[in-house]
Amino acid sequence: NAGVTQTPKFRILKIGQSMTLQCTQDMNHNYMYWYRQDPGMGLKLIYYSVGAGITDKGEVPNGYNVSRSTTEDFPLRLELAAPSQTSVYFCASGGGRGRRNTGELFFGEGSRLTVL
Amino acid sequence: SQELEQSPQSLIVQEGKNLTINCTSSKTLYGLYWYKQKYGEGLIFLMMLQKGGEEKSHEKITAKLDEKKQQSSLHITASQPSHAGIYLCGADIRQTGANNLFFGTGTRLTVIP
Numbered sequence A: 001n002a003g004v005t006q007t008p009k010f011r012i013l014k015i016g017q018s019m020t021l022q023c024t025q026d027m028n029h030n031y032m033y034w035y036r037q038d039p040g041m042g043l044k045l046i047y048y049s050v051g052a053g054i055t056d057k058g059e060v061p062n063g064y065n066v067s068r069s070t071t072e073d074f075p076l077r078l079e080l081a082a083p084s085q086t087s088v089y090f091c092a093s094g095g096g097r098g099r100r101n102t103g104e105l106f107f108g109e110g111s112r113l114t115v116l
Numbered sequence B: 001s002q003e004l005e006q007s008p009q010s011l012i013v014q015e016g017k018n019l020t021i022n023c024t025s026s027k028t029l030y031g032l033y034w035y036k037q038k039y040g041e042g043l044i045f046l047m048m049l050q051k052g053g054e055e056k057s058h059e060k061i062t063a064k065l066d067e068k069k070q071q072s073s074l075h076i077t078a079s080q081p082s083h084a085g086i087y088l089c090g091a092d093i094r095q096t097g098a099n100n101l102f103f104g105t106g107t108r109l110t111v112i113p
Helices: none
Strands: A004-007 A010-013 A019-025 A031-038 A042-051 A054-057 A064-066 A076-078 A087-094 A105-107 A111-115 B004-007 B010-014 B019-025 B031-037 B043-049 B055-058 B061-066 B071-076 B085-092 B107-112
Touching (some): A019 A087, A042 A064, A105 B031, A105 B043, B004 B085, B010 B019, B019 B031, B019 B107, B031 B061, B031 B071, B043 B055
Parallel strands (some): A010 A111
Antiparallel strands (some): A004 A019, A042 A054, A064 A076, A087 A105, A087 A111, B004 B019, B019 B071, B031 B043, B031 B085, B055 B061, B061 B071, B085 B107
């Protein structure tokens, strides 16, 4: 069982560059999420999706974009990288029904991004 | 986040000792999720609590939800080196279930053999 797979695991970007963090899950989960984790700050929700074609902003969406064209994939796009986006990014997925997912979340191993 | 405070921030215990980690919310809790994170890895789900007074156990880990105090505690009995890691609580404070969890900053647990 692959679960939630994120790529790349590490990446260094220059200011102003763009990149996409890939996330795929093989559990047929409707719900998918992107979090960022800064040192000493806990996880903050960037975007989430309750199903294919539906995305919603989380707590810190500025500077990011997402799409959900399939159930399996939920890529996170950084258009103009800034040093403030240096962080560890986690993708997660969850089962459940309706728009309110009350189940557990399954996390990927994280993608460490540095913007110089 | 300011909505959720965890204490202590770090904890060093001798193997075999008991310990408690607390998670306190400034807002009403509609659900509380406990996760464990090992360095360089993702989060692993431990337990979910949704009702006031609810208590759940898994192996030597017990979590309780005190809805009135807007607080949850995670208790580990007879700690082992395998318990080492970062424990995070995630709270549903907007009745959106797990769709918009606010996470605490984590408690780093070290267990000395």
